[in-house]
Amino acid sequence: MTIEQAQGAMKKIFGFDLFRPMQADIIQTIFDKKDSLVLMPTGGGKSICYQLPAILMEGSCVVVSPLISLMKDQVEALRANGVRAAFLNSTVDRREQRQIEDDLFNGRIDLVYVSPEKLVSSDFIRLMRNSPINLIAIDEAHCISAWGHDFRPEYTQLKFLKKEFPGV
Incomplete structure (x- = not known):
């Protein structure tokens, strides 16, 4: 799975055109099967960082x-x-x-x-x-x-x- 494919899926599933800062890097880390610790403010888009890979994998x-x-x-x-x-x-x-x-x-x-x-x-x-x-x-x-x-x-x-x- 590539980030470009993930971005297309994000648009189709969630309606978002672009990743927010750090989301693409976090998602790629998950695709690479590496552990991640994500600290973002409320409403910063943390959930999509695990939801999108979960849907696509x-x-x-x-x-x-x-x-x-x-x-x-x-x-x-x-x-x-x-x-x-x-x-x-x-x-x-x-x-x-x-x-x-x-x-x-x-x-x-x-x-x-x-x-x-x-x-x-x-x-x-x-x-x-x-x-x-x-x-x-x-x-x-x-x-x-x-x-x-x-x-x-x-x-x-x-x-x-x-x-x-x-x-x-």
């Missing part, structure tokens, strides 16, 4: 998000643009959860948003091991330090991802 992206309302907003916006996206949290009933998990297992979903608590559960880790995961994004990671380490202690457990999924 083979497989599914797991996004760790701290708040149900953020998950819902992101997924609604993505679906409005024709992107296969879902979230798994306490608001999802059992039947829908099974369908989303099946879609993840079979690579029929581009992005799935989960809470840190869901991500560290043994059942979800097992699902991820057996699913075509192309990317793991930790959204709103600044919440760890901004809201204190007691806010969501599961965020401190996410370091296992690097060892558990070395090619992602």
Whole structure:
């Protein structure tokens, strides 16, 4: 995948003609399978830096998000643009959860948003091991330090991802 192809896809999916500063470099880093830490102000275009590669790369992206309302907003916006996206949290009933998990297992979903608590559960880790995961994004990671380490202690457990999924 080239940046030019990504820019064309961005126009088609999101309606944006040009990348904002740093977005193309960040997206290329993700295409190159390198880890990235993206610090931008609110509204700076961070989400598209992982959403676009997730859509364009083979497989599914797991996004760790701290708040149900953020998950819902992101997924609604993505679906409005024709992107296969879902979230798994306490608001999802059992039947829908099974369908989303099946879609993840079979690579029929581009992005799935989960809470840190869901991500560290043994059942979800097992699902991820057996699913075509192309990317793991930790959204709103600044919440760890901004809201204190007691806010969501599961965020401190996410370091296992690097060892558990070395090619992602």
